[in-house]
Amino acid sequence: MARKIQQRTLQTRAKLLSAGDALASEHGFEATRIEDIVQRAGVAKGTFFAHFRDKDALMDQLIGARLSVLLDALDQVQAPGSVEGIIETLVPLHNAMTSERYVFDVILRYSGAAGISEIGPIAMAFGRYLSIVTKWLQDGAYRPDIPAPLVAEGVQAFAVQAMALTYCSLHQEQSRDARLRQYLEAWLTPG
Numbered sequence: 438m439a440r441k442i443q444q445r446t447l448q449t450r451a452k453l454l455s456a457g458d459a460l461a462s463e464h465g466f467e468a469t470r471i472e473d474i475v476q477r478a479g480v481a482k483g484t485f486f487a488h489f490r491d492k493d494a495l496m497d498q499l500i501g502a503r504l505s506v507l508l509d510a511l512d513q514v515q516a517p518g519s520v521e522g523i524i525e526t527l528v529p530l531h532n533a534m535t536s537e538r539y540v541f542d543v544i545l546r547y548s549g550a551a552g553i554s555e556i557g558p559i560a561m562a563f564g565r566y567l568s569i570v571t572k573w574l575q576d577g578a579y580r581p582d583i584p585a586p587l588v589a590e591g592v593q594a595f596a597v598q599a600m601a602l603t604y605c606s607l608h609q610e611q612s613r614d615a616r617l618r619q620y621l622e623a624w625l626t627p628g
Contacts, residue, residue, distance in 0.1 A: 450488045452478040457495050458502075466496055467539035494557075497547045500540055501558020507533055508565045516573040520621045523573065524614055527596065530566070531613065535600050545597075566593055579625040588625065595620035 456477035460469040471492055475482050489495045507530045517523045535541050547559035570589040574580075580588045599617040602608040608616070 446488075449478075449480060449484060452480065453485060453488055453495065454498060458499050461496075461499055465539075466500065466537055466543070493543055493546065496540075496543045497557040497559050500543055501547070501562055503533055504530065504544075504562040505558065505565070508562060508569065511569050512565075516577060518577065520618060520625055523570075523592070523621065523625075524617055528614065531596060531600060531617075535603055535613065538604055541600060541604065545601075563593070574625075580627065591624050592621060595624060 453474060456474045457469060460473050460477060469492075471482065471485055474495070475485050478485075485495075489498075511526065511530060514526060517526045533540075534544055544559055547557055548563045549556065549560040567586065567589050570592050571585045574585040574588050574592075579585075596617055599613050599620060602616060603613045611619075
């Protein structure tokens with residue numbers, strides 16, 4: 438009997454995820470409402486909260502899954518040989534992370550930096566980002582004075598800063614990628 442309940446629970450969760458993903462694709466992540474998700478999934482609103490703490494918890498799953506697909510692709514590319522190459526290679530991932538202000542906000546809250554106790558898909562994506570960039574940097578001509586994992590953490594931190602400033606009205610004179618280029622040239626190739 439317990440097995441049937443578990444299977445139904447998994448199916449309900451899958452329906453909620455599918456409905457949320459479809460609605461986010463149609464209307465955007467921020468515009469996707471819990472009421473619309475449960476209606477599309479054909480379940481009661483209370484059922485949603487039996488599976489997810491709130492809308493952001495569902496979005497952790499959906500956004501994290503999209504980031505994972507992009508990270509899978511990045512994991513297959515040859516290591517970029519320059520700062521410009523690193524930035525260009527990361528553009529699809531960074532575009533996804535900044536596709537909406539709401540998406541970026543959820544990413545920051547669920548990246549692990551905000552102290553959320555569970556490790557979800559977005560936090561896992563941040564870990565994968567570091568692993569991939571570390572792999573790129575290990576054999577490159579970058580910062581031999583500190584270990585590649587620490588250099589990769591700097592790349593990620595500067596990327597997050599560059600993304601965050603795209604939402605700041607005081608920093609509109611420079612694009613995200615131009616700002617990141619400036620940061621990474623100073624960080625990866627100090628004179």
